[in-house]
Amino acid sequence: MxxxxxxxxxxxxxxxxxxxxxxxxxxxxxxxxxxxxxxxxxxxxxxxxxTPDNTVDTYAKSWRVWTRFCTHASLPEVEGSRGALVAFVAWMLREGQQNGKGYAPTSADTHLAGAVTGLRQRGVAVSGDDQAAARKALAGLEVKLLQAGERRGRGQAVGADIDGLRALVRACPDTLTGDRDKALTLTGFHYASRSQDPAGLLTGDVTLYPRGLVVAVLTGKTKHSVRNAEISYADDSEICPVRAWIAYRTRLVVEHGEQWAAPSTPAFVGIDQWGHITGGMGPDSVTRAIKRISTRAAVPIAWTGHSLRIGLASVARRKGRDGIAIADQGGWARHSRSMLGYMQREDGWDDNASAGLA
Known part of the structure; x- marks a missing residue:
């Protein structure tokens, strides 16, 4: 013993x-x-x-939301009972934000998952049945909100399209920033980038071949999203991602020195209003850049950091590309629910029970 x-x-x-x-x-x-x-x-x-850094950050934020709820409800932080989790969901939808407003159901769902993870990390046993009860309550309360005419959250981002890309390119100034913006949007569209993808790229991750570029995407969250994405020369030179990449990188080296050709340097650099290099772009700066670029081009609805990713799936589907080929290019699992949802935007008009009846 x-x-x-x-x-x-x-x-x-x-x-x-x-x-x-x-x-x-x-x-x-x-x-x-x-x-x-x-x-x-x-x-x-x-x-x-x-565990990706953004997932860690989300868990930490969700745990802070949980602790605020426990303080509000005078409940112990390290107890994940059915009643506590259901009350947490109701509180989030009613008044959970720090400004006193309710969260969108999607945000509440994320914080519920993060709180459960935080509880389990702290040795608290949270049963699957209790978590399921909280999710069922969340789904029912979301229906009540919709019935009351309340739609929360920004909704799904608008997808990029070819007309929008052409408008973006034409609106870019003849500067290094303009060339970077063209390369950022055109290449990002063709490999269905998330905002963290171009932010994580190094110069050595983008290789030029006779037929185009190969982009080594190494920032993905799953084995599918870590990939080599091939990007061919486009027939339309105005919106060709390969030519845009070459023009941007050539100008960067000419204006700021050969050191920027080193494989270890950021693929996409931050540039201030005076044309100075500020280092590599981060995910937030990529998101802000996409919004700024699309606003400058006066697209009908401003794009977000996810618009390029949505756009590749929807435009490729419209052009008749195979779903497996789209998944492999964009780093989705084959038959991914999110990818199929983006495609449904196109299918929903043509493959529609009411289309063409009158």
Whole structure:
């Protein structure tokens, strides 16, 4: 039988882990328990390593929302009961934001998932049934909001299209910033970029071949979104992503030096109003740039950081491209629900039970 002194030899980060290690020691001995504990530590480290930074940030934000709710409701933070989770959902929709307004249902759903994750990280057992009850309550309350004529949230971003790309290109000034904006939007459209994708690219991740570019997208969240995306020369030179990339990179080196040709430099650089390089673009600066570029071009609805991604799926579908080819180019899982949703924007008009009846 293991003693308390023996147990002290085994690393134990928390009461739950300590109890587990004690059970291992009783079953397999101290040495095996130590090795199993080290394997648990390795598993935790791997999980932390592979979790994207934006997911970590979302979990942290959701936990702050949960703690505000617990303070408001005078409930303990480390108790994820059915009643607490349902009350959390109702509170978020009613008044959960710091300005006293209710969250959009999609945001409430995200914070519910993040709060459950935070509870489990802190050793709180949250049953699947209790979480399901909270989600059912959220779905029912969302219906009530719709019936009351209340639509919250920004809704899905508008997708980029070819006419919009042409307008964007024509509105770009003949400056390094203008050339960067062309390359950012045209290449991003053709590999269905999220805002973090161009922000994470290095010069060495974009390779020029006789038939076009190969973009090594390394910032994806899944095995599908980490990919090499081929981008061919376009027949229309005005909106050709390859020519835009070459023009931008050539001008960057001519105006700011050969050091910007190094493979380790950012593929897309920030440029201030005086034309100075400020470093690599971050995801937020990419999002702001896409909105600014589209506003300058006077597209009917301003684009967001997700518009290029939506646009590739919807335009490629309209042009008759195969769904698997679209998924592979854009880094979706084949038969991805989000990708199919973007395609439905096109299919919903042509493949429609009411179309052509009159």
């Amino acid at each position: 293991s003693t308390a002194a023996d147990m002290a030899l085994v690393p134990a980060p928390g009461d739950e882990r300590q109890a587990l290690i004690e059970r291992w020691a009783q079953r397999h001995g101290i040495d095996a328990a130590r090795r199993l504990a080290e394997a648990e530590d390795l598993a935790d480290a791997v999980a932390a390593e592979i």
